Amino acid sequence: MESDERQVFTRFVKETEPRLSYALAAAYGFEIGAEATADALAWAWEHWESLEEKRNPAGYLYRVGQSKARRYHRRQMFFPEIPAPEVPSVEPGLIYALASLSQNQRVAVVMIHGMEYSEREVADLLGLSRWSVRTHAERGMRRIRNALGVTTDVTN
Amino acid sequence: MSRIESQLREYFDAGVERITADDVFARARVEEGGLERLHVQRSRPTLNPAWAAVGAFVITLLGLGGLAAVLSLAPNIVDGVDVGAAEIVESNGGTLSVWIVAALAAAVAAGITVWFVRRPRGGDGGDPDAEPEQGRVKVMETIESTEERAEMTEHRSRWPMIVIALLAVALVAALLWMTLAMRPNSPNAAPPEIVELMEEYNAAWNAYDVDALEALVTSGYRIHAPGGSFDHDIESVRWYLMPLLEGWEWQTTIGGSFYAVAQAPDSGTWYVSSEGSVVNRSGTDYPQNGVWRVVVADGGYLVAEHFFMGG
Numbered sequence: 001m002e003s004d005e006r007q008v009f010t011r012f013v014k015e016t017e018p019r020l021s022y023a024l025a026a027a028y029g030f031e032i033g034a035e036a037t038a039d040a041l042a043w044a045w046e047h048w049e050s051l052e053e054k055r056n057p058a059g060y061l062y063r064v065g066q067s068k069a070r071r072y073h074r075r076q077m078f079f080p081e082i083p084a085p086e087v088p089s090v091e092p093g094l095i096y097a098l099a100s101l102s103q104n105q106r107v108a109v110v111m112i113h114g115m116e117y118s119e120r121e122v123a124d125l126l127g128l129s130r131w132s133v134r135t136h137a138e139r140g141m142r143r144i145r146n147a148l149g150v151t152t153d154v155t156n
Numbered sequence: 157m158s159r160i161e162s163q164l165r166e167y168f169d170a171g172v173e174r175i176t177a178d179d180v181f182a183r184a185r186v187e188e189g190g191l192e193r194l195h196v197q198r199s200r201p202t203l204n205p206a207w208a209a210v211g212a213f214v215i216t217l218l219g220l221g222g223l224a225a226v227l228s229l230a231p232n233i234v235d236g237v238d239v240g241a242a243e244i245v246e247s248n249g250g251t252l253s254v255w256i257v258a259a260l261a262a263a264v265a266a267g268i269t270v271w272f273v274r275r276p277r278g279g280d281g282g283d284p285d286a287e288p289e290q291g292r293v294k295v296m297e298t299i300e301s302t303e304e305r306a307e308m309t310e311h312r313s314r315w316p317m318i319v320i321a322l323l324a325v326a327l328v329a330a331l332l333w334m335t336l337a338m339r340p341n342s343p344n345a346a347p348p349e350i351v352e353l354m355e356e357y358n359a360a361w362n363a364y365d366v367d368a369l370e371a372l373v374t375s376g377y378r379i380h381a382p383g384g385s386f387d388h389d390i391e392s393v394r395w396y397l398m399p400l401l402e403g404w405e406w407q408t409t410i411g412g413s414f415y416a417v418a419q420a421p422d423s424g425t426w427y428v429s430s431e432g433s434v435v436n437r438s439g440t441d442y443p444q445n446g447v448w449r450v451v452v453a454d455g456g457y458l459v460a461e462h463f464f465m466g467g
Contacts (some may be wrong), residue, residue: 010177034173114164
């Protein structure tokens with residue numbers, strides 16, 4: 001019986017964890033994002049029965065993750081510059097620009113433009129309307145482009 | 157995909173630490189086994205200076221307001237003295253403007269204190285590249301060092317300092333306003349000659365010196381109460397009123413800011429009032445709402461009439 005439960009939870013984690021990890025990392029930085037995700041998933045396993053009954057478990061866990069992230073009492077957010085060999089093409093200016101966005105703008109930009117999640121998926125996660133998420137993403141991208149001095153997109 | 161978008165993907169793919177269901181189960185086993193979670197809080201609890209400032213402002217305002225409210229509801233608190241707590245509150249700064257100034261001062265002090273306490277310290281011999289409050293962090297079974305992530309982009313909110321700066325400006329503005337409001341700088345402030353006359357007039361009364369008083373008043377001088385309870389000329393003051401008051405050595409008149417209105421331009425007649433008070437031995441502080449009619453006479457100003465309204 002427990003093994004069935006584990007299988008269901010494992011499937012849930014496979015589906016939900018990427019979205020949760022990227023969103024919380026975008027919101028709070030990589031380190032606190034990872035901590036918050038781990039805490040939220042641990043909470044999910046502990047409260048699995050009640051979580052299963054939620055209409056939007058991913059969105060609920062994002063709220064749990066936000067709450068856990070606040071426990072770290074760190075308002076500053078850190079985005080490290082990944083060593084060059086690992087990610088050769090990331091401009092440092094992009095990281096600064098990303099850090100200057102509001103939390104919702106950052107999450108929307110990363111999730112929609114970076115990780116190619118749909119507006120609906122991001123809206124469910126953040127508990128916002130699709131329109132609101134689209135606005136956050138558009139404004140965030142505009143600010144990043146302005147910060148980088150990009151006037152036209154370059155297609156890979 | 158645009159270049160920015162591909163960079164975002166690469167950056168987050170490289171930076172985000174992924175978590176599997178097995179990690180969650182392993183962590184649950186560790187916690188069920190009574191072992192302490194290995195990851196530790198990475199930063200000390202800190203208080204945002206803006207919240208400290210706002211909290212201090214609200215607490216001070218509510219504290220002083222609450223104290224004033226309690227005192228105003230209380231009965232007379234000093235036996236034998238006919239003065240109520242409400243009067244004490246009012247005469248000792250129980251006004252909203254004073255509370256606001258005190259609350260602003262408390263807010264600025266709290267905000268600056270918290271800001272100084274929590275600001276990162278640098279250049280004190282430590283690794284200049286090391287990010288403050290960041291060191292070796294234990295996460296689950298692994299120990300990772302964050303030192304390799306030396307160059308960090310720090311996004312520090314400017315709002316706390318903006319809030320503190322605004323509060324400081326508000327404090328200075330409130331102090332200036334109070335200082336200016338308390339000065340007799342209104343268009344109705346009495347001319348210096350009239351102020352000098354009134355101060356000498358009060359001094360003469362306090363000294364029970366009728367001769368000095370007589371030098372400051374016109375020949376038709378009268379002191380009277382509007383209700384007609386008394387009415388004296390200078391002779392009546394000399395033989396009746398002043399000896400009576402002289403027996404009341406415990407009563408004195410305190411001058412304050414004097415205000416004057418000319419009856420008409422160049423009329424030479426002014427009506428004068430003041431913010432002074434009369435204090436007697438029971439401690440009662442009567443507002444000195446007397447009004448004087450001052451006229452130009454003999455090349456200077458003299459008191460022609462004293463409408464006595466105070467205690």
